[in-house]
Amino acid sequence: MKNVLVVVDMQKDFIDGALGTKAAAAIVDNVAQAVRAFDGEVVFTRDTHHDDYLETQEGRNLPVPHCIEGTDGWQLDRKLEVLRTDDMKIFDKPTFGSVALAAYLKADGEVESVTLAGLCTDICVISNALLIKAYMPETEVRVLERCCAGVTPQSHANALEAMKMCQIKIV
Numbered sequence: 001m002k003n004v005l006v007v008v009d010m011q012k013d014f015i016d017g018a019l020g021t022k023a024a025a026a027i028v029d030n031v032a033q034a035v036r037a038f039d040g041e042v043v044f045t046r047d048t049h050h051d052d053y054l055e056t057q058e059g060r061n062l063p064v065p066h067c068i069e070g071t072d073g074w075q076l077d078r079k080l081e082v083l084r085t086d087d088m089k090i091f092d093k094p095t096f097g098s099v100a101l102a103a104y105l106k107a108d109g110e111v112e113s114v115t116l117a118g119l120c121t122d123i124c125v126i127s128n129a130l131l132i133k134a135y136m137p138e139t140e141v142r143v144l145e146r147c148c149a150g151v152t153p154q155s156h157a158n159a160l161e162a163m164k165m166c167q168i169k170i171v
Contacts, residue, residue: 001110001111001112002040002041002108002110002111002112003038003039003040003041003111003112003113003114003115004040004041004042004043004105004111004113004114004115005034005035005038005040005041005042005043005114005115005116005117006043006044006045006101006114006115006116006117006118006128006132007031007035007042007043007044007045007080007117007118008044008045008116008117008118008119008124008125008128009045009046009047009067009118009119009120009124010028010031010044010076010077010080010118010119011046011047011067011073011074011075011076011077011119012072012073012074012075012076012077013047013066013067013071013073013074014047014066014067014119014120015028015077015119017066017072017073018064018065018066018073019064019066021149021151023149023150023153023156024119024120024149026149027117027119027146027147027148027149028077028079028080029079030117030144030146030147031080031117031118031147032079032080032083034117034144034147035080035083036083038115041088042084042088043088043089043090043091043101043104044076044080044084044088044089044090044091045090045091045092045093045098045101045118045124045128046067046074046076046090046091046092046093047066047067047074047093047124048067048069048074048092048093048094049065049066049067049068049069049094050068050069051068053065053066053068056094058095069092089104091104096123096124096127096128097124097127097128097130097131098128098131099131101128101131101132102128102131102132102134102135102136103135105132105135105136105139106135106136111136111139112139112140113139113140113141113142114132114136114139114140114141114142115141115142115143115144115171116128116129116132116141116142116143116144116148117143117144117147117148118147118148119148119149120148120149120150120151120156121143121148121149121150121155121156121159121160122150122151122152122155122156122158122159123150123151125143125148125159126159126162126163129141129143129163129166129168130163130166130168133166133167133168140169141167141168141169142168142169142170142171143160143163143168143169143170143171144171145160145170145171148160
């Protein structure tokens with residue numbers, strides 16, 4: 001059995017770019033430390049949009065172009081990119097949760113626990129945590145609170161509480 005760390009959307013646009021926040025910038029070192037210390041497989045997700053972003057449902061609801069594939073803002077933060085090795089998979093996702101990630105974890109058949117860290121707690125972290133829990137209801141799913149930040153402190157706290165109610169451990 002193995003453990004997996006999912007690093008969610010630790011990209012420049014969410015840290016110090018188009019949608020960056022001080023709270024997001026404050027967790028980068030914590031996430032890097034978690035990656036270095038993790039005993040198991042580490043995978044990343046990357047929010048991935050294209051030039052037609054403003055024409056998508058998400059773009060109409062959040063009209064701030066961000067994480068456009070190939071741009072600087074789409075890249076993982078430098079402190080995390082230097083830790084990433086070729087065997088660490090990246091799941092590019094067009095919206096909040098990655099069905100491909102959940103399916104990959106389920107298909108592995110050896111996953112004992114999944115731990116999530118990253119951005120934003122209240123959008124992409126919660127979406128991926130709930131997808132993984134739905135695909136693998138008997139697998140322990142955890143979220144590293146000190147390695148997450150939300151759009152606002154209140155929405156971050158709300159997301160953590162919602163995940164607790166869905167039997168996702170907040171550690």
